Amino acid sequence: QKEVEQNSGPLSVPEGAIASLNCTYSDRVSQSFFWYRQYSGKSPELIMSIYSNGDKEDGRFTAQLNKASQYVSLLIRDSQPSDSATYLCAVRKLTGGGNKLTFGTGTQLKVEL
């Protein structure tokens, strides 16, 4: 079982719709969770971080964390063509891991006109 799992997609949504990206993790000591966006040929860009159960909103983005279910998600409201990218979920352990991040393989999102 992979430590961090994501559906590779592609996930296609129409412009203006809500895109829902999901991520599960296997290690219960994972405590910090991040979403990165990566455009083709570019480096990952941090868009959200979440550390405690519940929802965290930032503009059109909402991260949701459920530690009991070992599940973290990212919602993108009013999806735009510029949101088309690969979204990477990353987790970090609370202790002993320093700043080491473990990544999922990413979900490709396509926002269609």
Next chain:
Amino acid sequence: KAGVTQTPRYLIKTRGQQVTLSCSPISGHRSVSWYQQTPGQGLQFLFEYFSETQRNKGNFPGRFSGRQFSNSRSEMNVSTLELGDSALYLCASGGQENTEAFFGQGTRLTVV
């Protein structure tokens, strides 16, 4: 505030050669982590340096090594290059533990 700077952006090397990549973190950040990204394996952690000490290491052979200087700049070295080392090498800059990590633009290494 300057971001994370990686040099060079592109490299072409021959099998058997060695290569050194450089990363300058965000001012004030003392943590530099290195990752390898390939289409087949995704993003994989190589190692992390914090205040000139290796704090964490991934599952890569000893051909991959690194170091960090007193100004927090870090270098990564790969010796005896193999074709499979062709990848995007990314460094991430971070503060103390449990803070966010920000990536540089990456170095695209091609081994021929």
